[in-house]
Amino acid sequence: MQTGKGKERVSCDLCGHAEYNFITKQTDLIHKTTDEIFEVVKCRKCGLIFTNPRPNKESIGRYYSDKYTFHKDKSLTKKVINHALNRLVNNSFIRSISPLFPGKINRILIQLLKPNIPDPVLVYLNQDITSQKEISFLDIGCGSGSNANFWGTASSLLSLCKTIKVIGIEISDDARNVLSSNNIKSYKTIDEISSLNKFDIIRLNWSLEHVHSPSKYFEFINSNLSKDGIAIICVPNNDGLIYKINKSCLELPIHLFHYDIRSLTKFAEKYQLTISEYKTFSYPAMYAFAEDISLIPQKYNFSKMSLNKAFEFMQTHMILDDIGFGNDLMVILRKKGKN
């Protein structure tokens, strides 16, 4: 149902139920594209959490900030600097002397601090079973193909296109132009891909929370995943500690769905898929940013924290990550009966 001014009120995408309970409301505190208020609701029947009312397909574009970096291509210099800084933050000696660094330097280094989660695409490609045939990889929401978000460049389309068959799905025309200049085949939506076209790896890296109908993507995975293939889904985890501290840490209105392991499991079951692996993880930069915009109490003082202290914080957080309270969630899906 359209509610005027480019917004629509919707029923549950997972079970179709039209009744829901109010969870929270908030404006765009993160990208500051609007001061309109958006509500988040929970389906009374299946528990799916979603933004409702929400921007419709025609209006959603105006809530993406120009600074939204997802589609931007990094220059080679930036990539080299990033690589060098990544090595620095993982060096225990550098961490131990970090309290001596100026606050600004610590702040830059903390941005790069991440837990060591093996890249699921590379893990799959390194298995023996994949050595005999040509692997096909579909990256949904691939941006310009230069990086794989959390995992950096090693499993980007640009790197993988040298060894396996890759295709990208990307809504941004600019990003698709970059892909085609690198001879990477891409489409604007999954609708352009025939169900006869099977993929060994389908990846949705932080894209499923942005789509208007996740069901459509699960249905696509069900029909287009090869028999022994995997689908990798990474999304913000609504069970994450940061969302327990303050529900308003949600990225509204561009995140239309707010998943947890229960809702992803129900989606998987509905489309004859099983979750063969699941992991939650967190990194300190998210807390530092939430503190900057007053979404979490300033008493922890992330803005003045040394790299070393932030590293200790991340290590402690891993206990929570292990029991499902990490702020990001990764699941690996397989066809039923194949895990």
Ligand SMILES: [Zn+2]
């Ligand atoms: Zn529902």
